[in-house]
Structure formats: C-alpha cells, structure tokens
Amino acid sequence: MTAIEIKPGIWWIGVNVRSHDLFEGLWPIPHGVSLNSYLVKGEKTAIIDLVREWSGSSRNLLTQLHSTGIAPQDVDYVILNHLEPDHTEFVQNFRRIAPQAVIISTPKGIEMTKHFFGITEGLKAVEDGEQLDLGGGKRLLFVHTPFVHWPETMMTYELTTKVLFSCDAFGGFGALKGILFDDQVQESDWAFYYDEMLRYYANIVANFSRMVLRAIDKLAGTEVSVIAPSHGLVWRKNPGEVVAYYKKFAEYPTGKAEKGITLLWSSMYGNTKIATDAVMRGIAREQVPMEVFEVPLADESYILASVFKNKGVVVGAPTYETKLFPPMAHVLDSIMRKNMTNKKVFRYGSYGWSGGAQREFDAIAQTLKWEQFTPLEFQGAPTLEDLHKAEELAAAFARSIREEG
Ligand SMILES: Cc1cc2nc3c(=O)[nH]c(=O)nc-3n(C[C@H](O)[C@H](O)[C@H](O)COP(=O)(O)O)c2cc1C
Ligand SMILES: [Fe+2]
Ligand SMILES: [Fe+2]
Incomplete structure (x- = not known):
C-alpha cells in the first residue's frame, strides 16, 4: 500500500x-x-x-x-x-x-x-x-x-x-x-x-x-x-x-432523538414472546420505524446504537427471581452506563406468581429520566384480552413517538 x-x-x-x-x-x-x-x-x-x-x-x-x-x-x-x-x-x-x-x-x-x-x-x-x-x-x-x-x-x-x-x-x-x-x-x-x-x-x-x-x-x-x-x-x-x-x-x-422505536425482548418459555407479536403489530400499524433485538442473542454493541438513536424504547421481559430477566437487566445496565437519558419507554412482560420485574424497571427508568408509558404485565400466558391490550398500548406508544415535538 x-x-x-x-x-x-x-x-x-x-x-x-x-x-x-x-x-x-x-x-x-x-x-x-x-x-x-x-x-x-x-x-x-x-x-x-x-x-x-x-x-x-x-x-x-x-x-x-x-x-x-x-x-x-x-x-x-x-x-x-x-x-x-x-x-x-x-x-x-x-x-x-x-x-x-x-x-x-x-x-x-x-x-x-x-x-x-x-x-x-x-x-x-x-x-x-x-x-x-x-x-x-x-x-x-x-x-x-x-x-x-x-x-x-x-x-x-x-x-x-x-x-x-x-x-x-x-x-x-x-x-x-x-x-x-x-x-x-x-x-x-x-x-x-x-x-x-x-x-x-x-x-x-x-x-x-x-x-x-x-x-x-x-x-x-x-x-x-x-x-x-x-x-x-x-x-x-x-x-x-x-x-x-x-x-x-x-x-x-438531551431528548432530541429520532422518531423511531427500539424493541428489546426476551422470553424464557414463550409467554412474553407471544405478547411481542402483538406489540409489534401495534407499532407497525402506526408506521413508526422499529428495530427489534432479541436479548440475550443480539450483540449489545448494535442494541446500544439503536437505543441511542431512537426516542422510543420498548422492553419486553419476564420476571426472574423477583427481578428483571437477568440478560435484559444486563442490557439495561449497559444503557445506563452510557447515560442514554430522556427516552420514552414502554415495558411489558409475563410473571408467574407475584412479579417484581416492573419494580426494577421503574428504578432504571427514573435514573435515566425515561418517561414511562403504562406498562402491561400478565400472569403466565397472555389471554386474548392481554394481547389486545398489548397491541393497543403499543400503538398508542408509537403514536406518541410519531407525534414527538
Ligand atoms: C428461574 C425462574 C425464576 C422465576 N422467578 C419469578 C419470580 O421471582 N416472580 C414471579 O412472579 N415469577 C417468576 N418466574 C416465573 C416467570 O416469570 C413466568 O414463568 C413467566 O411466564 C415467564 O415468561 P416467559 O415465558 O416470557 O419467559 C420465574 C421463572 C423462572 C424460570
Ligand atoms: Fe480511537
Ligand atoms: Fe479513543
């Protein structure tokens, strides 16, 4: 050369x-x-x-x-x-x-x-x-x-x-x-x-x-x-x-991110995964750009790039030992270490008995000055009603991203 x-x-x-x-x-x-x-x-x-x-x-x-x-x-x-x-x-x-x-x-x-x-x-x-x-x-x-x-x-x-x-x-x-x-x-x-x-x-x-x-x-x-x-x-x-x-x-x-959504999801036994389809439908309906990553399979380097860019973050994760599913907690910790503040977020996920994931998520959202949309939790498998709610909540969330100032 x-x-x-x-x-x-x-x-x-x-x-x-x-x-x-x-x-x-x-x-x-x-x-x-x-x-x-x-x-x-x-x-x-x-x-x-x-x-x-x-x-x-x-x-x-x-x-x-x-x-x-x-x-x-x-x-x-x-x-x-x-x-x-x-x-x-x-x-x-x-x-x-x-x-x-x-x-x-x-x-x-x-x-x-x-x-x-x-x-x-x-x-x-x-x-x-x-x-x-x-x-x-x-x-x-x-x-x-x-x-x-x-x-x-x-x-x-x-x-x-x-x-x-x-x-x-x-x-x-x-x-x-x-x-x-x-x-x-x-x-x-x-x-x-x-x-x-x-x-x-x-x-x-x-x-x-x-x-x-x-x-x-x-x-x-x-x-x-x-x-x-x-x-x-x-x-x-x-x-x-x-x-x-x-x-x-x-x-x-500072909050001036792109009008798009990063969807991060994980599931142990498929219950949160079923709701993920409904969430995607809601977002797709509103024609808001969406990037989807399965945790822990996707590499954090790419997840961080997407979360950094987008105003909207959707987190689908079940409860695990009274807290967030650990690989999702790990991804959120990486996002916290990079101080990716001022997002709009929506969380959904399944739990088996008394939950706990949402409590941990609330603390993270507060630390990062994330504006949190009404979360959706369901026990075990989502019912048809849960899936309907998931789609509607996701659509409303997507609209709020699209209509960002
Ligand atoms: C190792 C393990 C730990 C769990 N810990 C909790 C818990 O502390 N509280 C709770 O409500 N459910 C707990 N669950 C139940 C899951 O949240 C429940 O099975 C849920 O439906 C899993 O969703 P998924 O199919 O999307 O993985 C636990 C499940 C496993 C496998
Ligand atoms: Fe360098
Ligand atoms: Fe350097």
Whole structure:
C-alpha cells in the first residue's frame, strides 16, 4: 500500500484493520476499523497518531511511510493526540527504530506516555493553543479537547492547509472499502459508513457528548478544509457534514432523538414472546420505524446504537427471581452506563406468581429520566384480552413517538 496524499505535504499513512478481535475488548468489528495515521512534511516532519500492534498494522504503517520516501529516521516528531492504545501502542517500537523523534502530546498525554509505554525522554508537552512551526509552510496548532475521548485528548490543526486532525471525534467503525475520502463513497455504501459511525459514537463516544458539543463550539470560528479523524472517512468535500452528524448524535441524550422505536425482548418459555407479536403489530400499524433485538442473542454493541438513536424504547421481559430477566437487566445496565437519558419507554412482560420485574424497571427508568408509558404485565400466558391490550398500548406508544415535538 502506498500513502495517500491529502494536501501537498500531507499524507494518510494509516491502516485498515480487518481483524475479528473485539475493539476495546468489547465491541465487535465484523467490518474492521481504520486506524488513521498522518504524515505532515515541512522542513521538519511529523507523524500524527500511530497505530495499535494489530493484524500487521505497524508493518503496514511503515510500508506507507516508506512509499513517501521518508524513513523513520527522518521523522522529527510523533504527535499523540490521544493516548488510547489504538493510536499509540506502536510508539514503544517506533521509539526503538526512530529514537530521534520527539513525542508531543498534552501534559496529561505525556504523563500517560510514561505510564503506558515506559518512555521518559524525548517528550514534549504542548499547551492549548501552542504552535509548532515545521518550516516549509507547515505550522501545527494544538487544540486541547479534553474527554473527546479521554482527558488528555487534543486535536492538531495545520494552519496553512487548514486540515484538522480531529482524533476520535468525527470517526467511525468500519475499515475503508478501497477509498479514503467522503467524495469517493459510492451511493450504495453511504448507509454502511453512516451506520458504522453511529455505532462507533454510541459505543465509544456517547458518554462524552457534552464535551463533543464543547469541542465543536471551540472550533466554530476555525476555517477547516479537511477533517482527518483517527478512524473512518476523511472529509474533504464537505467537512461540515460530519460535524453536523456528530452534533446531532451529541444531542440525542438531551431528548432530541429520532422518531423511531427500539424493541428489546426476551422470553424464557414463550409467554412474553407471544405478547411481542402483538406489540409489534401495534407499532407497525402506526408506521413508526422499529428495530427489534432479541436479548440475550443480539450483540449489545448494535442494541446500544439503536437505543441511542431512537426516542422510543420498548422492553419486553419476564420476571426472574423477583427481578428483571437477568440478560435484559444486563442490557439495561449497559444503557445506563452510557447515560442514554430522556427516552420514552414502554415495558411489558409475563410473571408467574407475584412479579417484581416492573419494580426494577421503574428504578432504571427514573435514573435515566425515561418517561414511562403504562406498562402491561400478565400472569403466565397472555389471554386474548392481554394481547389486545398489548397491541393497543403499543400503538398508542408509537403514536406518541410519531407525534414527538
Ligand atoms: C428461574 C425462574 C425464576 C422465576 N422467578 C419469578 C419470580 O421471582 N416472580 C414471579 O412472579 N415469577 C417468576 N418466574 C416465573 C416467570 O416469570 C413466568 O414463568 C413467566 O411466564 C415467564 O415468561 P416467559 O415465558 O416470557 O419467559 C420465574 C421463572 C423462572 C424460570
Ligand atoms: Fe479513543
Ligand atoms: Fe480511537
């Protein structure tokens, strides 16, 4: 693979990881992920973000670097916008082959470099707003953007070409399918890149939405020609588009989510399952978009993306040992950990003797500021009357989602 030129003197030297490892040991990446490293060449040379040692990625990065005619020994600076190992793990070995390259990060990032990689020399901390002149018309400006995604995170902006190296902000899952830029995406692939960006946001960034909005505000007066994030597409045709997507995502937890419903259901012996059909009928009748996941079979990564996006959440789950069916409780716990607040919710489910699931659900709904619709519980198998109620309640719930402000 050869490096891809983004602007004169600026190249993508990243790698598309196609691995079946879980990202962060947690999130499936069946379509891979790109680790975007960049090379900026003035009189001096800087690499912005490295890669994790993953599926041959460091070798790939070195091959890309070689294709630009620049040897590791010619690199003056390695800029670490963020210390998460998906962008930094290779720094330990890179230091061995290029000991002259000074590592640049925020003061917190430099501390982390010591603790994560045992590197104590050749480090330079940069303050918010500090500049580094590479000569040859390349000047880098460092913009601290704490907690997008870790506390030490910053972005790097090249002042002449106006390229913003935004790190995890504006990124997405999914290895790039033979392209790099937004204007190269085939019409039929847009849904793939969009869905993988939303899933990445919901899984990785969701908890930092307030800081994402703060970073977008901070950059508001900055003219940007290209957004070059550390994962996913590079946006040169319309950088404003990805900023708008991220702004929209960041506002979902405030209640401004999509008028759609995520239906999560589980059943031990089929009683809640029978009611699930009736619930689906009610929602379908109202023509409200619906995404359905069976718990625990569906992967939480995809469930979280759907719940994050949609205003409406329907939870079908029976009582188990006086509480919610455990795998559903687990999914709701993950939703709580990601602070997916301000939803409208409807729960239904079967119980055998005195129930208890609803009590646990009430507490979760309260914690997450979820507006709860009248729940439906039935003992054992649902009667025809229960099924009728399930359909009508679901339809009324769907209408309330459709008529959201
Ligand atoms: C392991 C286990 C624990 C249960 N614990 C309770 C309970 O604490 N309270 C209750 O009312 N029903 C309890 N039940 C009964 C179920 O809630 C009941 O069978 C229900 O109809 C299951 O719905 P499903 O067929 O959708 O799984 C329990 C059932 C099982 C298998
Ligand atoms: Fe990160
Ligand atoms: Fe990352």
